[in-house]
Amino acid sequence: MTSRQPTRRRRLASxxxxxxxxxxxxxxxxxxxxxxxxxxxxxxxxxxxxxWSDDFAGPSGSAPSSANWIVxxxxxxxxxxANWGTGEIQNYTSSPSNLSLDGGGNLRITAQRSGxxxxxxxxxxxxxxxxxxxxxxxxxxxxRIQMPNVTGQEALGYWPAFWALGSPYRGNYWNWPGxxxxxxxxxxxxxxxxxxxxxxxxxxxxxxxxxxGIGSNRACPGSTCQSAFHTYRFEWDRSVSPNQxxxxxxxxxxxxxxxxxFDAGTWNGMTGHGGYFLLxxxxxxxxxPDALGGPTPTAATVPGRSMLVDYVAVWQSGxxxxxxxxxxxxxxxxxxxxxxxxxxxxxxxxxxxxxxxxVGAISNGDWLRYDQxxxxxxxxxxxxxxxxSGAAGGVSGLIQVRLDSPTAPPIGDFAVANTGxxxxxxxxxxxxxxxxxxxxxxxxxxxxxxxxxVNVNWFTFSST
Numbered sequence: 001m002t003s004r005q006p007t008r009r010r011r012l013a014s015x016x017x018x019x020x021x022x023x024x025x026x027x028x029x030x031x032x033x034x035x036x037x038x039x040x041x042x043x044x045x046x047x048x049x050x051x052w053s054d055d056f057a058g059p060s061g062s063a064p065s066s067a068n069w070i071v072x073x074x075x076x077x078x079x080x081x082a083n084w085g086t087g088e089i090q091n092y093t094s095s096p097s098n099l100s101l102d103g104g105g106n107l108r109i110t111a112q113r114s115g116x117x118x119x120x121x122x123x124x125x126x127x128x129x130x131x132x133x134x135x136x137x138x139x140x141x142x143x144r145i146q147m148p149n150v151t152g153q154e155a156l157g158y159w160p161a162f163w164a165l166g167s168p169y170r171g172n173y174w175n176w177p178g179x180x181x182x183x184x185x186x187x188x189x190x191x192x193x194x195x196x197x198x199x200x201x202x203x204x205x206x207x208x209x210x211x212x213g214i215g216s217n218r219a220c221p222g223s224t225c226q227s228a229f230h231t232y233r234f235e236w237d238r239s240v241s242p243n244q245x246x247x248x249x250x251x252x253x254x255x256x257x258x259x260x261x262f263d264a265g266t267w268n269g270m271t272g273h274g275g276y277f278l279l280x281x282x283x284x285x286x287x288x289p290d291a292l293g294g295p296t297p298t299a300a301t302v303p304g305r306s307m308l309v310d311y312v313a314v315w316q317s318g319x320x321x322x323x324x325x326x327x328x329x330x331x332x333x334x335x336x337x338x339x340x341x342x343x344x345x346x347x348x349x350x351x352x353x354x355x356x357x358x359v360g361a362i363s364n365g366d367w368l369r370y371d372q373x374x375x376x377x378x379x380x381x382x383x384x385x386x387x388x389s390g391a392a393g394g395v396s397g398l399i400q401v402r403l404d405s406p407t408a409p410p411i412g413d414f415a416v417a418n419t420g421x422x423x424x425x426x427x428x429x430x431x432x433x434x435x436x437x438x439x440x441x442x443x444x445x446x447x448x449x450x451x452x453x454v455n456v457n458w459f460t461f462s463s464t
Contacts, residue, residue, distance in 0.1 A: 054312050056106055063096070071099065074092060088286035091118060109281065111304070126277045130276075140235050141236075141313075142313050144311050150190050152190060156294075165279065166273055167277060181197075182234050182236075183197040183213070196217070197214065214257055214261075221249065278314075328371075332460065335458050339369055345361055347359055362453065363397075363452045367442055367445065373461075376436065380435045382463070383401050383461055384430065385428060389424075390422035397445055399445060400445070402444055403442070412430045
């Protein structure tokens with residue numbers, strides 16, 4: 001697939017104002033410690049639902065999941081600004097020497113320099129571009145990352161980043177910064193600091209002071225950013241008015257922006273579209289590192305250092321109803337996007353009554369998992385789900401309910417064909433074998449055709 005990735009222009013004017021304080025921190029905080037072992041995606045907190053995640057499990061040298069990620073290559077998007085709009089000099093490749101899993105549960109993005117002096121590295125973005133909180137919810141985007149372990153003169157030009165870009169950028173490449181950019185973690189030149197930045201509005205100037213953006217930075221807590229993993233988190237809060245954007249490192253907030261800081265047009269431009277996609281990359285040189293270290297990289301810059309990513313996860317506040325004994329009440333309305341795990345699906349904004357999100361792109365062999373569903377002592381005998389389908393004529397499939405294993409015999413199912421459109425919703429009931437107690441519930445999907453055949457908004461169980 002042809003790579004397509006977003007543009008980031010960088011902060012020049014205001015960066016200079018923080019150089020002195022950040023560099024001063026470095027000399028006293030450069031303490032090296034052993035790298036902690038990789039960890040799985042953390043358990044979903046109570047009151048939250050897992051929207052999407054990748055823990056980068058796989059054999060050493062293999063590529064990240066092509067179902068989750070698009071790999072960017074070259075020096076720009078086709079038809080987009082040169083050097084990705086930032087002045088960075090590297091050539092992005094899909095070579096395992098630049099982009100691979102390390103076999104220990106981490107993604108490894110490595111900057112290399114050839115014998116002729118060409119720098120290469122890697123950049124990936126999520127296939128999904130719909131990360132956005134439903135009205136009244138909070139979206140949490142989080143990654144556990146170790147920046148390249150290099151400092152001083154040897155680090156000049158290194159520019160690792162974890163960020164999000166508004167979905168309308170795809171296929172346009174010239175509507176930045178109006179569509180919005182959330183820089184969750186940025187770092188340059190091996191300085192012990194994380195920058196969190198918002199880009200919006202118009203360029204130059206505007207409400208986000210482009211190309212600088214509205215940003216803040218701080219040193220990583222405890223161990224330096226370069227010597228250990230840290231958790232970088234961004235929250236988009238639509239549960240408060242005015243809405244808020246917040247940045248964290250290891251759970252400590254260091255930056256926030258309020259909707260009240262912007263006119264309605266600017267805010268709508270970066271939040272009124274379908275959502276964001278996420279990016280991970282390791283650039284070399286460009287406006288940001290050059291602003292702190294002069295022209296970079298230099299002859300002293302060393303190749304072969306890697307940004308390591310343990311996991312990336314997205315959660316949304318507002319899980320299903322929790323009964324007194326714990327777990328999920330089987331008789332509550334269980335939102336489909338509140339799954340604990342999935343295969344092959346996506347989450348998108350729904351136009352169904354009540355708004356929020358639905359699970360889509362569902363085809364044969366896909367599944368959704370819901371943990372600790374509590375049916376109680378009175379047997380549930382019916383299942384019903386809110387579904388929609390825009391499948392072509394002749395394309396249909398089954399929604400099946402299974403307990404405790406995706407390969408267990410179904411306890412019930414119903415068939416779905418075209419309902420009039422992918423957002424044309426109807427509630428469909430089905431009888432199931434009597435169920436009591438607490439179980440892991442799997443929704444599995446079976447079809448004789450490979451095409452997508454259904455969307456699911458919510459489901460529930462009952463005794464009648």
